[in-house]
Amino acid sequence: MHADVPGPFRVDLQDVRRLEISYSLARPDKADLAVEYVGGRVRVFVVDRFLIESLLEQLEYGEA
DSSP states (O other), rough: OTSSOEEEEEOOOGEEEEEEOOOTTTTEEEEEEEOOOOOOOTTEEEEEHHHHHHHHHHTTOOOO
């Protein structure tokens, strides 16, 4: 696998304390997804903003 291509990533939501998504007008197509785990560890991912918004809409309306 290439160094710039991430491997599979799985998260058990019971281990997540807080999720935060932020974006700026300088990079409107990208968002920073901060995941705070129980115990205090935090990971930040750069993600496609429109993909995340689409997934959140599906969850909100029960389509997932």
